[in-house]
Amino acid sequence: GAGVSQSPSNKVTEKGKDVELRCDPISGHTALYWYRQSLGQGLEFLIYFQGNSAPDKSGLPSDRFSAERTGGSVSTLTIQRTQQEDSAVYLCASSLYGGYGTEAFFGQGTRLTVV
Amino acid sequence: DQQVKQNSPSLSVQEGRIxxxxxxxxxxxxxxxxxxxxxxxxxxxxLISISSIKDKNEDGRFTVFLNKSAKHLSLHIVPSQPGDSAVYFCAASARRLTFGEGTQLTVNP
Structure with a gap:
């Protein structure tokens, strides 16, 4: 597709279970971001991949969160032992290259609900 | 450490105004x-962007102003339309994008 694709669009999981969220960026984009938006909050940065550089993981809230990007394309965000405070919309974005001069394009998000 | 801040969580304007x-x-x-x-x-x-070497960028009804000495950015929408009602986020880039908390704009008919 032409845009950033995220799956699933909605996910309900039980507390303590692991979840995987997937992001397919725009083809050819070297930079990929994960953000989350909790109810009534802004966009919280989670992790940033840029080409072959080591990812910027400074936004991951705990060691239960991890992400990988395979082959410089598809990315998976994994949350282990989910907690209720993990409930949020998880947004993925990609840009042609990171940093100066490029805008990021967002997917529609995955709404995660932990019950 | 909130490096990008939008201090107004909401804004309400009349259609046609700025x-x-x-x-x-x-x-x-x-x-x-x-x-x-x-x-x-x-x-x-x-929506719109601006480089740090400029102080203004305009695209149709949308204009962004940058005041580097004050470290302040603003977005002007004129005339405002009901379809502009949305949450607006500003973002800044050094190596990666950092977003503000967002402002809910409501344009009343």
């Missing part, structure tokens, strides 16, 4: 600034 959304930042390394618009249940969409 909407002014504000954003402040603290990191002097930011060199590119963007505004995004977000409708409910959708991802943010890019």
């Amino acid at each position: 909407s002014i959304l504000n954003c402040d930042y603290t990191n002097s390394m930011f060199d590119y600034f963007l505004w995004y618009k977000k409708y409910p249940a959708e991802g943010p969409t890019f």
